[in-house]
Amino acid sequence: MSETLLILGFxxxxxxxxxxxxxxxxxxGAGFVSKNVAILSxxxxxxxxxxxGRKVYNYHGLFIxxxxxxxxxxxxxxxxxxxYSSNPEAITNSSGRVANxxxxxxxxxxxxxxxGMGNFKPTSPFFELVTSCFSFFGFIFFTSSMTYFLSVSSAVVKKRTLAKSIYNLGHNPQAIxxxxxxxxxxYSFQQILELQEKVDGHSVSHQAYPVVHFYSRSxxxxxxxxxIARLDEALTFLLKSKKGENLREELEILRSSLSNFLQNLDKNFSRSLPKAEASRSSEDLPHSLxxxxxxxxxxxxxxxxxxxxSEGLSWRQVVEQDQKN
Structure with missing residues (x-):
């Protein structure tokens, strides 16, 4: 028996x-292997x-x-x-011939x-036990995988619902x-609180199932x-506007939810996010900050x-996209 192959296999x-x-x-979150496979993919x-072109983004999360x-x-x-290869005689066919x-x-x-066993079988109690354990594990593997993918699908639906809710509020920060x-x-209170709940829900899903981060749309x-960038920009102006004073408490709760999401994004996905240009990030700061x-x-x-x-978009589109629509 080759102990090296046995240890390496385990x-x-x-x-x-x-x-x-x-x-x-x-x-x-994701394990070390899953995280690095996701980034490479x-x-x-x-x-x-x-x-x-952008149509490939429709397969983004599925591919990963x-x-x-x-x-x-x-x-x-x-x-x-x-x-199994650690002992060449561990597996034989029904006539006793050693498997190649x-x-x-x-x-x-x-x-x-x-x-099932098929036309081959293990030849010792140790390999019989290994075979039994991994037959059982195979069942767990496929059922757990399907359950996991269903949970991911549910989280993706919530992510897209949040994006659509923001889009329906306005096609740029000023419109929102x-x-x-x-x-x-x-009604404003209700809208803000509903958005806050959706942001929190997505933030939790984002941490629990990081692969949700990679689901994009063409x-x-x-x-x-x-x-989400439009919503955050809109909150910046609302919190500095005197007209938004009566909504301040609800706006600050929503802002806090967005802050938690952005902190998690920066902490756990910095390797998969392209570097931003500091000069562009500091453009158009509101007055009196x-x-x-x-x-x-x-x-x-x-x-x-x-x-x-990371989705092939630019900061300029946050302000300008859909203004002509």
């Missing part, structure tokens, strides 16, 4: 299984966007999720195959797929400000990044511009 299995369960069941897809699933399956398959390289690979996949100030005060008007508030706004715009660039 190490790969432990890494893959930990990453799988942490990502799908902890609701605390995002960079690959960005290349295709530059080649074929499938890549993560493929890597999990590959690592588990590889690890178990190495465990390809037949062990086949038996590994057959075990993980929970299809005008719309909120023109509404009856009681049409600019449906883009989450451009709509203190130095501290100015720095805070520049920081917010830096994070938001990175989010915009």
């Amino acid at each position: 190490i790969i299995l432990l890494i893959a299984i930990h990453d799988f369960f942490y990502t799908t069941l902890s609701a605390s 995002d960079r690959i897809l960005q290349f295709f966007v530059r080649t074929f 999720n499938l890549m993560i699933l493929v890597v999990w399956l590959f690592l588990i398959w590889l690890g178990l195959f190495l465990v 390289y390809w037949e062990r690979l086949y038996f590994t996949g057959y075990t993980l797929s929970t299809l 400000v005008k719309k909120i100030l023109a509404l009856d005060s009681s 049409e600019v008007k449906d883009s989450f990044s451009i709509n 203190t130095e501290r508030n100015s720095q805070e706004l520049i920081e917010r715009r830096r994070i938001l511009e990175g989010l915009l660039k």
